[in-house]
Amino acid sequence: MAARNKVIVALAMVGVLLLVYIHCVLIPNKLERERRYELEQQSPLTHDVSTILPYKSQYMGDASNLTNLYAHLPLNGVKRTFQLYPDDLTLEINYLEKAADVGEEQVSSALLYNSIAAFALIDNLQTIRYRFPDAIYQLTRGDMNQLLHVDLAADLLEQQTWKKEVQGRIKEWTKESSRFWQ
Amino acid sequence: MDKIQQHVDRLFRPYKGSKQAQELKQEILSNLQARVADMTMSGVSREAAISSAIANIPSIAHLLDEKPRVFLYRFWVEWVQRVLLFTLIAWIVTMPFRFVGNGTGSNTLLMFIALGIGIVYGGLLLLKRYDRKTGGMNVQAALRLRKIGWLLWVLLMGVSLFYTTALHFGSNLWFSRPIHISGPYQFANVAIDYLKPFVTLLIPLALHMVPKLLMKYEVGEEDGCTE
Numbered sequence A: 001m002a003a004r005n006k007v008i009v010a011l012a013m014v015g016v017l018l019l020v021y022i023h024c025v026l027i028p029n030k031l032e033r034e035r036r037y038e039l040e041q042q043s044p045l046t047h048d049v050s051t052i053l054p055y056k057s058q059y060m061g062d063a064s065n066l067t068n069l070y071a072h073l074p075l076n077g078v079k080r081t082f083q084l085y086p087d088d089l090t091l092e093i094n095y096l097e098k099a100a101d102v103g104e105e106q107v108s109s110a111l112l113y114n115s116i117a118a119f120a121l122i123d124n125l126q127t128i129r130y131r132f133p134d135a136i137y138q139l140t141r142g143d144m145n146q147l148l149h150v151d152l153a154a155d156l157l158e159q160q161t162w163k164k165e166v167q168g169r170i171k172e173w174t175k176e177s178s179r180f181w182q
Numbered sequence B: 001m002d003k004i005q006q007h008v009d010r011l012f013r014p015y016k017g018s019k020q021a022q023e024l025k026q027e028i029l030s031n032l033q034a035r036v037a038d039m040t041m042s043g044v045s046r047e048a049a050i051s052s053a054i055a056n057i058p059s060i061a062h063l064l065d066e067k068p069r070v071f072l073y074r075f076w077v078e079w080v081q082r083v084l085l086f087t088l089i090a091w092i093v094t095m096p097f098r099f100v101g102n103g104t105g106s107n108t109l110l111m112f113i114a115l116g117i118g119i120v121y122g123g124l125l126l127l128k129r130y131d132r133k134t135g136g137m138n139v140q141a142a143l144r145l146r147k148i149g150w151l152l153w154v155l156l157m158g159v160s161l162f163y164t165t166a167l168h169f170g171s172n173l174w175f176s177r178p179i180h181i182s183g184p185y186q187f188a189n190v191a192i193d194y195l196k197p198f199v200t201l202l203i204p205l206a207l208h209m210v211p212k213l214l215m216k217y218e219v220g221e222e223d224g225c226t227e
Helices: A002-040 A063-071 A104-121 A141-148 A159-167 A170-175 B003-015 B019-041 B046-056 B072-093 B096-100 B104-125 B139-174 B184-216
Strands: A080-085 A090-095 A127-132 A135-140 B069-071 B134-136
Touching: A002 B072, A002 B096, A002 B104, A063 A080, A063 A104, A104 A127, A104 A135, A104 A141, A104 A159, A104 A170, A135 A141, B003 B019, B003 B046, B019 B046, B069 B072, B072 B104, B072 B184, B096 B104, B096 B184, B104 B184, B139 B184
Parallel strands: A090 A127
Antiparallel strands: A080 A090, A127 A135, B069 B134
C-alpha cells in the first residue's frame, strides 16, 4: 500500500511535469513552426512547391482544381473570385483588394510566381489575367517561356530545379515585370 | 497431477485468495478422493469413479457463503488506490495526444477523473478510524459483474475498431483502392482514433479487481470484527 502511494505521487508529478512541458514548450514551438511555415508560403522565394503538385491537370476547365491550386500559392490571403474562358483557354482572377494596398512589388513577384506554377501544372492554360480594382496584370504562356528560356515542362516542378530556375530568379524577373501590368 | 486435483484447482481458480475457499479446498479434495476410493473398492473402474465423483461437484458457488464478511474500509481504500494508479497511467500514456491535438479531450477527462479519484482517496485515508469495520459483500455478484464488464468491453472495442476502420478506410476497402497516408501527422491522427477507445479499459480493470480484493479482505476466523 505504502509503496503504491509512492508510485502514485511519482506518477502525478511526472504527469504534471509532462503537461507543463507539452503546453509551455512543445505546443508553442509547434505553433511557431506552423506560423513561420504559413508566412513562408506567402513569399515566392520560400514557397513550398510540393504543396501544389497534387493540382496537376491537363485541362484548365476544372474550376475546383484551379481554386485549390491558388489556395496553396502566395496571395491566398487576398479575397478573390475566378472566371474561366475555356474558348480562349484563359483564366481570370478578380482580386477584391487594390494591388497598391497589398504592395506592388509583393504583388508583382507573387503573380509571376503563381503564373509560372499554373502554366507548369495546367497543360492547356494559355493566358492568365489578374484583375485588381486599380490594375490588370496579364501573362501568356509565351511570355513565361521567354522569361524562363525553357519550356514549362513538368520536370521544372522537381524541387531542386524549381528552387534554382524559378525561386532563384524571381527577384530579377520582378524588376522587369512592369510590362505585364496594363 | 491427477484428474481430481486438476478439477479441484479449476473449481477454486476464481476464488484464489479467499480464506473461506482455501479452507474448503482441502475438504473437497479429500472428499472426492474418499469417494473415488469407495467406488473402486466396490468394483467400479478408477476412470469411471473419477468421472462420477467430478460430475458430482460441478461448482462450489453454493458451498461458499454468498455474502462473506469483508473489511469494508480496507477493501475500498485499496480499490480506490488501484483505480487511481491505473487512471494516472492512462493519463500519462495519452499525454502525447495533446501534442497532436486529436484526443486532447480524452486526456483532459482522464486528468479530471484522476483528480476526482485522488480527492476521494485522500478523503478515505482520513477515515482510518473505520479500519476494522466489516460488512457483507456479494462475491458471486462481483464475479458476474467482472465477466459482464469484460464482455461489454470486448464488444465495445469490436464496434469501435469497425467504426474507425469504416470512417478512415471504408471507401478504400469498398472500391479496392490502396490506402494512402500522406505523412506522420495524418498517421498520428489515425493511430490516435484507433487508440482512444482503449482508454475505456479502465472500467473492466476496475471491475476485475473487485472480487480479488473482496477475497483478500475477507474476515477470517482469526480476525476479530466490528459491524
